[in-house]
Amino acid sequence: MSKQNNDLENKVWDLLANQTTSRNAAREAAKILHEYVIPKMMGLLVKRGADRITAEEVCKEAVDRAITLIRRFDPKKAKLSTWMTRIALNIFRDKYRKHLIPASRVESLNEFPEQERGDVPTSGESIIEDDPQEESAFIGLVRKVFPSLSKEEQDLVNYFIQDLPKEKYMESYSISDDLYRQRKLRTFEKLRLLLTPLMRGREERSPKS
Amino acid sequence: MLNVDLSKLEMALKDLTPDEKFSLPLSDNVIESLLESVEPVEPSANLLSELEEIILHPNEEQITNYENNSLTFGEYIEALEENMKDLLGPSSVREVFYIEVSSDHLKRIKADQIDKVEINDVSQTIIGLCIPFNYALTLLHRSFKVIDLKKRKLFAPSNARTAEELNTEARHKTTFGSMKSLLLSIDKEKQITDIENDWTNFQSKLRKELKHANYI
Numbered sequence: 001m002s003k004q005n006n007d008l009e010n011k012v013w014d015l016l017a018n019q020t021t022s023r024n025a026a027r028e029a030a031k032i033l034h035e036y037v038i039p040k041m042m043g044l045l046v047k048r049g050a051d052r053i054t055a056e057e058v059c060k061e062a063v064d065r066a067i068t069l070i071r072r073f074d075p076k077k078a079k080l081s082t083w084m085t086r087i088a089l090n091i092f093r094d095k096y097r098k099h100l101i102p103a104s105r106v107e108s109l110n111e112f113p114e115q116e117r118g119d120v121p122t123s124g125e126s127i128i129e130d131d132p133q134e135e136s137a138f139i140g141l142v143r144k145v146f147p148s149l150s151k152e153e154q155d156l157v158n159y160f161i162q163d164l165p166k167e168k169y170m171e172s173y174s175i176s177d178d179l180y181r182q183r184k185l186r187t188f189e190k191l192r193l194l195l196t197p198l199m200r201g202r203e204e205r206s207p208k209s
Numbered sequence: 210m211l212n213v214d215l216s217k218l219e220m221a222l223k224d225l226t227p228d229e230k231f232s233l234p235l236s237d238n239v240i241e242s243l244l245e246s247v248e249p250v251e252p253s254a255n256l257l258s259e260l261e262e263i264i265l266h267p268n269e270e271q272i273t274n275y276e277n278n279s280l281t282f283g284e285y286i287e288a289l290e291e292n293m294k295d296l297l298g299p300s301s302v303r304e305v306f307y308i309e310v311s312s313d314h315l316k317r318i319k320a321d322q323i324d325k326v327e328i329n330d331v332s333q334t335i336i337g338l339c340i341p342f343n344y345a346l347t348l349l350h351r352s353f354k355v356i357d358l359k360k361r362k363l364f365a366p367s368n369a370r371t372a373e374e375l376n377t378e379a380r381h382k383t384t385f386g387s388m389k390s391l392l393l394s395i396d397k398e399k400q401i402t403d404i405e406n407d408w409t410n411f412q413s414k415l416r417k418e419l420k421h422a423n424y425i
Contacts, residue, residue: 016264023265030260038256039249046250047243049227056252064263078237085240089231096228138221139229146233158239161222161230168242192218 008032009080016070033063037081041088050092058095062088137202145194153187160184 015029038059045055066073066084073083146154152173159169170180225232235243 023261026261026265029264030257033260034252034257038252038260040244040247042250042252043247044243047227047247048231052250055250056256059252060256060259060263063260067263079241081244082237082240085244086235086237089235089240093231136226136229139225139232142222143233151236154234155236155238157222158233158235159242160219161225161233162239162243163223164239164242164246168246172238172242188215188218192215195218 005036006079008036010075012037013070013073013075013080016067017073037084040081041085044085045088045092048089048092049096054092054095058088058092061091065091141195141198141202142191144198145191148194149187149190152183153190156184156187157191 009032012029012032015025038056041059041062042052042055045058046052050058062084065087066080069087073080146157149157155172156169158164159166166180166184170177175183
């Protein structure tokens with residue numbers, strides 16, 4: 001994100017944190033969010049499976065919740081847009097799992113039978129905790145071993161899963177292509193070693209047909 | 210499959226469902242990269258004005274006046290109630306919970322969760338909010354004291370269990386009768402600083418009453 005966008009985000013944060021009393025200031029903050037932040041958030045929610053109407057509703061709720069939680073936000077740790085997006089993703093997850101979103105409003109997710117879906121909170125910001133749905137065996141095991149990976153390794157796996165260009169990861173960690181390849185090999189090997197005994201255990205526990 | 214094949218592992222990770230792709234904890238780095246790479250979706254024009262309303266704190270002017278002591282607590286609640294009219298929804302599944310409030314508390318209560326505000330019949334400092342039971346519990350988790358006068362139970366983190374154990378009608382009558390008279394003794398026309406002083410006195414009296422009724 002450009003310096004200009006960072007400045008705009010800081011301006012919005014300042015207005016939200018100080019509970020602006022001015023309508024003009026509120027309008028300005030809304031305009032910045034509407035123009036620069038919400039479109040990307042909505043894009044990500046659509047990628048996550050939401051339709052446009054749901055994505056917009058979730059973003060609106062995320063802004064509302066962000067205002068309530070604004071004192072928890074630390075601009076030194078994250079960008080406002082990142083923090084709001086995390087809240088939005090959590091809201092969407094909670095709504096989806098609580099069946100608060102009509103089936104017709106969740107596009108791609110409905111292609112999959114319920115027992116194949118799984119989810120976990122992505123941060124401590126989630127307000128609503130609910131009962132996890134039955135998850136697929138594979139993602140369940142990956143989730144189990146995931147905390148054993150370092151942050152760099154976790155990010156690498158997530159960049160891979162999300163189809164993000166490896167250059168973004170390399171830039172984020174300031175590493176060369178060679179180093180990336182080594183790290184990727186090491187990470188997946190580690191993941192494989194962590195998963196193997198768990199999968200073996202599952203197979204041994206499964207009744208033989 | 211007793212051993213996980215590396216290429217199969219990669220394939221399995223690529224084949225996750227859209228929901229599963231977001232099921233692993235995402236760091237800020239990943240979210241930022243996702244935001245940068247994603248195709249923006251243009252929000253509706255209506256959203257702009259809705260965001261403006263969300264950002265502009267409800268009753269901001271009244272709160273400012275209230276904090277500057279130019280509004281009484283009662284006037285403030287009236288203003289709050291007025292502002293909520295547009296947000297009211299069906300109240301069939303909701304109950305009135307009485308919530309111990311301060312000015313700070315009021316700002317933290319989500320207006321869209323509230324159907325109705327009741328105040329005059331009980332007190333100036335314990336207001337009745339018609340809210341879903343779950344939201345009352347959420348408030349309780351956030352250290353609000355939620356009092357359900359209909360069921361005559363006092364929900365509070367420190368004494369909820371005791372209240373349940375001692376749920377006898379006589380005790381409730383004594384306690385809430387005393388509470389109500391204490392609350393009504395607070396002058397509705399006083400400015401907030403005075404009310405806050407009264408509130409401190411009230412709390413200490415209430416504590417005595419509750420102790421007397423074996424609540425605490």
